[in-house]
Amino acid sequence: MDSLLPPIPAKRYFTIGEVGELCGVKPHVLRYWEQEFTQLRPVKRRGNRRYYQRHEVMMIRKIRGLLYDQGFTISGARNKLQELVQMDRELSRSTSFNDPLSVDSSDAELMDVADSQVSEAQGATQEQALGASFSIQEELLQIRDLLTIGGSHNQAII
Structure with a gap:
């Protein structure tokens, strides 16, 4: 249907x-x-x-x-x-443990925000904007990984 x-x-x-x-x-x-x-x-x-x-x-x-x-x-x-x-x-x-570059819905929302902020930057060429967007997405994924590792570590301590 x-x-x-x-x-x-x-x-x-x-x-x-x-x-x-x-x-x-x-x-x-x-x-x-x-x-x-x-x-x-x-x-x-x-x-x-x-x-x-x-x-x-x-x-x-x-x-x-x-x-x-x-x-x-x-x-x-x-x-x-x-x-x-x-x-x-x-x-x-x-999937996220096996593939560090996999994206879930919350990551996609963060990446959308990063993309919109980058595209709003004045005077940036399209190549510069894409490069900045990729680096911001990379940083967001690293932060997520740190939080995931830190969250599981904190739970193990408690």
Whole structure:
């Protein structure tokens, strides 16, 4: 059924109406799902307007598939979604230890910030900007590795 849904455009935020069209779900259903699935936390701005990010749109599509296509109940879909999230975490942990250059979603957000800061630098050529972006990303990955090592070391001491 996912193949019948339109592709997700390359945008940072989506309104509840856009998400409804992208996922084939009415807005009132999305608001209900926010109460039932704790993973759905759209940003709320003025007037309580909801703005969903790409990962939330993808999660809504997963929820929709579980409920409508596979016949899960709300609680069954909630449990299945928690299993999938847990498997993703374990997979990303094993991948990040094996591949020091692998990127998880939090790293991607940090790298997006670094890229935007670099691109805003005035007078920098495109080559300079790419070089600066790469070095900042490298530093962020090193900091993450230090924090990961430090966090596990601190836990061992306690």
